[in-house]
Amino acid sequence: MSNNIQMAKWLVHEMESLGIQVKQKDLGKQPGKDIDLPPLIIGRYGSDPSKPTILAYSHYDVQPAALSDGWDDEPFELTQKEDGRLCGRGTSDDKGPLLNWLNMIQAFKKAGQDVPANLVFCFEGMEESGSQGLADALKEESTGEFAKIDSVCITDTAWSTTNRPNLIRGLRGIMFYHVNIDGADGDAHSGAFGGSLSEPMTDMVNLMASLVDSRGKILVPGIYDDVIPVSAEERKALGEIEMSKASLDGGINGKLLHEDQADNIIARSRKPALSLHGIERASPGKGASTIIPGRIVSRFSIRTVANMNIAKIDELVQTHLNDKFRQLGSKNELSIQLAGRGDWFFEEVDHWNYQAAIQATEKVWGVTPNITAEGGSIPIALDFKKVLNSNVVLLPIGRADDHPHSENGKCLSFVNS
């Protein structure tokens, strides 16, 4: 933690030397500990009422790293490789992208030009630890430092390829379920009782099999009703992205469900998906290999997309599972809990915030960026959108092969071009 606080001090000094007005917002202590959280660094550069005001988010903390993890070079010393790449922990996630903002101001100064927007910086030091304290700070500052924001730009993601930039317009939400089926107070011996007792595991596999098929189609009636169709144009663009095999199959030789690249990308980012994570015995006792488990708990989640409504989907899921359970004619007891939830994020690309990001990317890279969506969640994107009621663009800076959290010695690249 002291490293992060040291990093914060260095960063404040750099920002102030560029003329940025800096406020260090105290986020309190680590929960249950007498250790200070690293501050949220809020900066302001310019306050011309005729210019738009952009909030820029990055984070200055990094994942842990040590040379002994298999790095080629000391991970906390910036090393330039023969091919020009600058390597070290955080070059891609997220110290490099953060420094882009400062380098940009330096470049304008050097060119003797005025930055065409007012900038408000929100640089976090706890992103890799779940953004502790950020949501509360956002709410507080929504009527303070962040009161008059016109749009938000988050630089904390990577390109979906290695050779072409993209902008991220969408993230999926998540609905995480626990399903319990209780049959008995404990486990039974399958020799002595198999055939006479109602077995929760039998019910459970039937319920789980009713949720999704082996082609990935969710079987809960009505679940696709509100999903926004993907346009032919977008589909075509997704098919043309040069994705590596590992980007598509997870780098684990996963079996792709769809023939076309575009369909696979759509299925994992623009459509809902239901994954069964685990089925476990939940009854007390040791659980020999031939038992009839008395209680079973399973976990599954639904990744949601625009414009699915959590309350509506939950109703569809619960109704479906309860109906199926009744059809089984089981004597056991079913309970279903929506144990976790997070909304999807989806922005309209015709907003000036996206159009500006597209134009800027075209100017720097000479190509129109791909407009993509990610399958996972980035809760802060939604926090910024909801709390500040602002359009949010995710502007990826790193590359698809940066391995930002890797511990296997692959070097993180940050191309400083």
Place this chain on the structure above:
Amino acid sequence: MSNNIQMAKWLVHEMESLGIQVKQKDLGKQPGKDIDLPPLIIGRYGSDPSKPTILAYSHYDVQPAALSDGWDDEPFELTQKEDGRLCGRGTSDDKGPLLNWLNMIQAFKKAGQDVPANLVFCFEGMEESGSQGLADALKEESTGEFAKIDSVCITDTAWSTTNRPNLIRGLRGIMFYHVNIDGADGDAHSGAFGGSLSEPMTDMVNLMASLVDSRGKILVPGIYDDVIPVSAEERKALGEIEMSKASLDGGINGKLLHEDQADNIIARSRKPALSLHGIERASPGKGASTIIPGRIVSRFSIRTVANMNIAKIDELVQTHLNDKFRQLGSKNELSIQLAGRGDWFFEEVDHWNYQAAIQATEKVWGVTPNITAEGGSIPIALDFKKVLNSNVVLLPIGRADDHPHSENGKCLSFVNS
């Protein structure tokens, strides 16, 4: 172990003092250790060629026990309770039943009568440790001490009730399966990849759901074809047994599948049953809660009854699962292993061995014993039957509420009436 060897010495002395010819068969060492196994004690009492020769099996070893486990009295001192019960570890399983054989000879001597059969005793000291060495010893002695056996009587089970004796004619066999579905070399993040990867868990719950329904019916075509029907007479008798609630529901408030007692007993002892024991991820890695597991393994078992054939059932099961898997249209890989197997045991009750046991029970208890079958397996019963090619009767001595393996302080009863 020294306790068992001490017990063996005491037992040999008791047997010899009754005129039994005793041979202590050395079973070698504990696997991988320099510790002697307790001997198999083989005894012979009488060799009149005009009498039948009965092999009697019991065991002199017991489960571990200590006063600190919650016993009311020192478990290795025989304690007489106020109601006359003799309590202590092994009174019911199986020192008490073993001593029955010696008491019986004492009683004949006291009455001045001749024992109407030649007796060959097979008293084991490793039953509670998986009958180590017994199967090999049986084979060796099948042309030696056990060469001219006419029938076998095993006294190592308990009545199925507390108030009426029974004879056990049948035990179920077991076929234990491992099913693997492999989709990827590791786990994937369900946010990033859910919808685009073929998920082994989805296939697995579909396969498992195709095996058995929530009413306990096995769905593998043809699996019931060779099962011997239960006669109306036997069904009626099973309905009349006075079973406790705990005997029926496992003492764990299990939900019974059938309305009638007879149907529940038949389902768990005279019909096959299929139980799903567990579904687990088998891919390397830590396995966060929202992963898509790359590999899944599940375990299930089928309890078999007369006259099911293991090879035939295995073919039916494998064909069924492979067909179902093809129907799923999955891109993953399925493998099925029959990882364990043991035959069922079923005797014809009209054999003189059973008729003699019925008559003896009627004489002692004044009632005709129930003829029952057990749902679990007792491998030694089948070993005696197959190796010695002999009819085997299981003559229960203890009561249904003896709790022979209990560690929770309930006293083991052996009613010496």
